[in-house]
Amino acid sequence: MNTAKNLNQTNNQTISWQEANKTKTGIWHSENAAPVPKRVQIADDTTKADDAYKLCCEGTALLWRGDFQNAKMLMQALSRRIDRPGKKPKKPASTMLEAFHLHRQSQSQKARILGMLVIELNVGYNINLRRAPDVKAACEHAYGKSTQTIVVSLREILGLVGAYEWSKNGVDIPVINNKIYPSYGVFSPIRGEYLDLVDVTPLPVPCNLAFDIGTGTGVLAAILANRGVTKIIATDNSHRALDCALKNVNLLGLKNNVSLIEADLFPKAKEGKDEYGKADLIVCNPPWLPAHPSSALESAIYDEKSKMLKGFLNGLAAHLSSHGEGWLVLSDFAEYLGLRTREELLGWITAAGLKVLERTDTKARHSKTLDASDPLHAARKAEVTSLWRLGKL
Structure with a gap:
């Protein structure tokens, strides 16, 4: 790549x-x-x-x-x-x-x-x-x-x-006791609170196969591998992201655990064959704001009309094993901005044939929560990041 x-x-x-x-x-x-x-x-x-x-x-x-x-x-x-x-x-x-x-x-x-x-x-x-x-x-x-x-x-x-x-020096990721090296045009994992959620949430048992949807730098795949998941398929539709994730996978010595595939969302089977199997865990951290990105570089922040979020939810059940879970990592920042309501999100989850098993919340810790001069300060200060554990109805 x-x-x-x-x-x-x-x-x-x-x-x-x-x-x-x-x-x-x-x-x-x-x-x-x-x-x-x-x-x-x-x-x-x-x-x-x-x-x-x-x-x-x-x-x-x-x-x-x-x-x-x-x-x-x-x-x-x-x-x-x-x-x-x-x-x-x-x-x-x-x-x-x-x-x-x-x-x-x-x-x-x-x-x-x-x-x-x-x-x-x-x-x-x-x-x-x-x-x-x-x-x-x-x-x-x-x-x-x-x-x-x-x-x-x-x-x-x-x-x-x-x-x-950033690419040369890397970003410290304490939960893997190592660094991730972001590339130009790939979202840098500097928001540590959502990484902590993925690190501490109990894995489904057994958890032999996991998908990381929209892998970016590959940081979530690295966390899952660090937790003992032996086979992870990480997807992304950005060549830059796939190159970046491959670099990080190799530097972390995880090439036997993590496979990278170009796909919009879920890994696609060829000729109707389900060559990848059903996953015990599928993780997705989509862009958090449903707004139009003004450039390709903004696509990691803005998910126009919640296309990726809805696509993940609507395809999740078909790719999960019988006991499998989907982990949706999402901030409620969009709710405070009036871009999406909690009722809409819950409605999309139900319509996709899913149920909420548990939701774990953590407060945002980034520096903008302290900047009172920011016109969006009230929303940033109230922001909560959640990991939604989802299962099939």
Whole structure:
């Protein structure tokens, strides 16, 4: 598996600009599928932040030709102008749902404006700017090998450099007494409370075969293997996730326990044969918010119309052994935001021919629960993460 390989095939849009009295063009690349800027202007160390902010707000991209570190400082100045009090809605949201939509709208607008500060990456991911860092390894990690010059937002480059550091250093997972190494574009398992739930919930007896649906980094499969489950089939429909999970499985010495399969949800049998068998345990940690992802990178957070959640519930009974259990790991954050009700969730469970055997709850522990300035703070502070043990009716 190699996910970051088709950069050239998937990004054939061109971006044009005037420089040195000539029309120049380049290949536009955006992991967030941002459209090609229609207008491009050269910017450098003499460009003033207020002028840059006005141009970016109007949809003009600034192709940076100055000092790299000064470009970072300019982006910070743009961010401050976006966040200044006068730019925030004067009237507070009347409901958490309205606050959520306003927050997403604000974040989207901020990403659009900051994404207008762009740089060229030459062949080999070289940045021909003063004091530019070596980003080759980080770019190859995210994009694959370089064969052409591309134009990309500075914000994206800084993001993938940060992701590469996570990938190199790993995330400590105390329940397996080891690390998981997330890859660019794969959700990092930094929310330890849901990992603890999977680690302490009693396994069904016997538990010889488990499925991990939407494995991501492979962290839940690793926890199950650490608990003694000898055969685990982990699925995902993202090539990046499968590559990441394979790396972690190999590093943890679990390749004899965990098999990785590309699938939307459950492992698919070939030619009508149930080659995988019925599982004693099927675990799924779907995206927690039923909203539209604005990019592929947001698909680990937003599950539009609860498609993955419903798909898991509706297919669960058919893949469980007679005594098998499905473990649904889900936050109630969406309920506090008004995106889903508890009654809807319970109705979907019943309609899928399932019953709730037990629910174990834990409070959210992430740092945003302490940030009172967050417009969604009330919902974050009340958030509870649950592991729902489900069985067949």
